[in-house]
Amino acid sequence: MSRLSDFPITSRWPAKNPDILQLYSLPTPNGVKVSIALEEIGLPYEAHLISFSNDDQMTPEFLSLNPNNKIPAIIDPDGPEGKPIGLFESGAILLYLAEKTGKLIPNDPVGLYKTIQWVMFQVGGIGPMFGQFGHFYKYAADKVANNPYPMERYTNEARRLLGVLEGQLMDSAFIMGDEYTIADIAIFPWVRGLSEGYNAAEHLGLSDFHAVNAWVERCASRPASIKGLEIPPRD
Missing domain, CATH: 3.40.30.10 (Glutaredoxin)
Structure with missing residues (x-):
């Protein structure tokens, strides 16, 4: 072409x-x-x-x-x-x-591959697991009302992944330290979506993850994020 x-x-x-x-x-x-x-x-x-x-x-x-x-x-x-x-x-x-x-993305090879590993963390973990959690919590709750297993499984996994993020962000502004990268952009919309999209903040105990919550606010308040979160506009 x-x-x-x-x-x-x-x-x-x-x-x-x-x-x-x-x-x-x-x-x-x-x-x-x-x-x-x-x-x-x-x-x-x-x-x-x-x-x-x-x-x-x-x-x-x-x-x-x-x-x-x-x-x-x-x-x-x-x-x-x-x-x-x-x-x-x-x-x-x-x-x-x-x-x-x-x-x-960092210019040095070590920073490059460490950034890529966190993008893969989102692609292979955060996205699929948060997506399954949201499906059963918000969209298919009636289908699992008599079976607690799906909600227990995906609630526990979502909290485990949030704990991984909490540890990474405990002493840094962004995933890669002081540098804002595609790793942050890959992950923060999914974490934000737990409360903004799925309305599951209380269920998941998101208030337990202080560093994660502060990081999401830093990422979401950037001018590019404020604009990008609404693109393309819905009908």
């Missing part, structure tokens, strides 16, 4: 400016990771709403970019060697944007 128009998704969600990065997303904990990163970096982009209520993620056009039918996904018209590239999976997109711009 040599032009943005060669991507079938652009026939359904046309680019106003085909020379800038195209974001296909929804303001969920996974979706806002990329919009927040783009706002922090200052890279021009257009955001296209992928509405789950309309099953946009199941359309042939969206599936042509992400066969796994999840948000977010991007097309960067100025990819490697100046050629367009389409990407899905939020963790991969964060790493791509950080490497492309040299921002939101």
Whole structure:
């Protein structure tokens, strides 16, 4: 593919400016990771709403970019060697944007890989486990009303993961110390979502995690986060 128009998704969600990065997303904990990163970096982009209520993620056009039918996904018209590239999976997109711009990631190899390990911690732990917790706590509570096992399992795992974060943040402003990185951007929307999205702060005892709560506030109050958390606007 040599032009943005060669991507079938652009026939359904046309680019106003085909020379800038195209974001296909929804303001969920996974979706806002990329919009927040783009706002922090200052890279021009257009955001296209992928509405789950309309099953946009199941359309042939969206599936042509992400066969796994999840948000977010991007097309960067100025990819490697100046050629367009389409990407899905939020963790991969964060790493791509950080490497492309040299921002939101340490320059030294040790810092680089330690940042990547915390991004993987979110991708493999925080996201799936918090997501399962939220599913059973908020969306499927009636289906497990007579079976306490799912809630016990995912409540305990969510608190365990929060404890890991608490230990990492006990003596530092951000995951990687004083430097705000893609590790923070990957994780904090999910932690924020426990209270803002699932209304589960009391159930999980979030007040026990003082360092985590202060860190979420620091991350969420950044100008790029305030804007990115609402992109793309819902219908």
